[in-house]
Amino acid sequence: MQDPNEDTEWNDILRKKGILPPKEVPNEDEGEEALALQQQSVVKSYESMTLEELEENEDEFSDEDEAAIEMYRQQRLAQWKASQLRNVFGELTEISGQDYVQEVNKAGEGIWVVLHLYKQGIPLCTLINQHLAELARKFPQTKFLRSISTTCIANYPDRNLPTLFVYHQGEMKAQLIGGLVFGGMSLKADELEWRLAEVGAVHSDLEENPRKQIQDQLMSSIRSSIPRRDSQSEDED
Template identity: 75%
Template sequence: MNMAFEDPNADTEWNDILRKKGILPPKETTNEEEEEEASVLQQQSVVKTYEDMTLEELEENEDDFSEEDERAIELYRQQRMAQWQASQIKNKFGEVVEISGQDYVQEVTKAGKDLWVILHLYKQGIPLCTLINQHLAALARKFKDIKFLKAISTTCIPNYPDKNLPTIFAYLDGEIRAQFIGPLVFGGMNLTQDELEWKLAEAGALKTELEENPRKQIQDQLMSSIRTTISSKRDSDSDDD
């Protein structure tokens, strides 16, 4: 009885299974397949090369690429440029800028579409204003896509009463979307950076990673401490009896 063996290089589903199990040897590649594989590897090498390059390096090395590579690189360059521009827009701020009343229209009203602007009206010599300026400086470094401003109150609003300080206005598209006026709103000198961040997040001005109001955490700790103290006092009174 003659047994017919399949060509181990044949493209059959059965042979593919046998190759995976190691029963048949790997398929021999033809010269044409080898050239195609080499071409793919070369293209991948080029892609990896120019993906690792900066925009300036791409321009310096553009003579080393083929016409086909240049088309791919041009698309990649456009993508990198768009990413860079988006990054510049997102990270265009990063600090609290001092303005005066003369700057208000340009810096706030005409600040730009879909841009949040946080303006702190303050006066020197008011401790809470100083504290908030410190917190805002840290938040400006953290949220670089938001425009943080500060201004001495009377330079923006003549005769603005000191009792209303500190004051924070949150603007979007040049319109006030939230306002925080007076020391009581901020909770006095106990105000933390996280609490101020939470207030601005509630106004929609920024996206915080805080999961709950930091003030609530402090209140919960305080209430827990009070309950513990009361319980201890009751136990002590019971022992005395």
């Protein structure tokens, strides 16, 4: 049986004689709208793809889709790189002098490095290592390192310990040297966080210096303990 919708000479004759209805002419506007919707749906499906799926389906991209797909690919690649950068570190790592150039000076573009020079047997060094391990977990985008002082810098004097060096892209941005700078064994992790945030090594949520609160409380306590002279004694003076 012949299909009446086929575009054949016999069907043309039947149409002329009124046996078959006239052939429908497709509406160009409807056709363009349908094509646009189809392309839009395709682009949306690409937009929801992962970076790996975009690469797998690259051969199926049409010329019209290529620009949009490339844009999505670049956006997703940037997001992937950013996520990798944010989660590269996350722990306090021990290094030696041989690792110094590679781990510190060549840490990479945009990388902040906090290096603690320490020695075992110095209580404040031990305390700072504990705080840095906590901060390393809190700020995984920053590289936290520690090294026994004399393995990094020959004959480095113990009187300078603990020492913190802060680097950004291989350039030293800050140095904290000696126990007095850290405030001794009363040092808290959030105080150290504040010091690092001041130079930009971490992005802290602290709104003010925790050490300032302690100092204010101390000064208030001192003032309240000072005996006040009454008005009578003042008149006698």
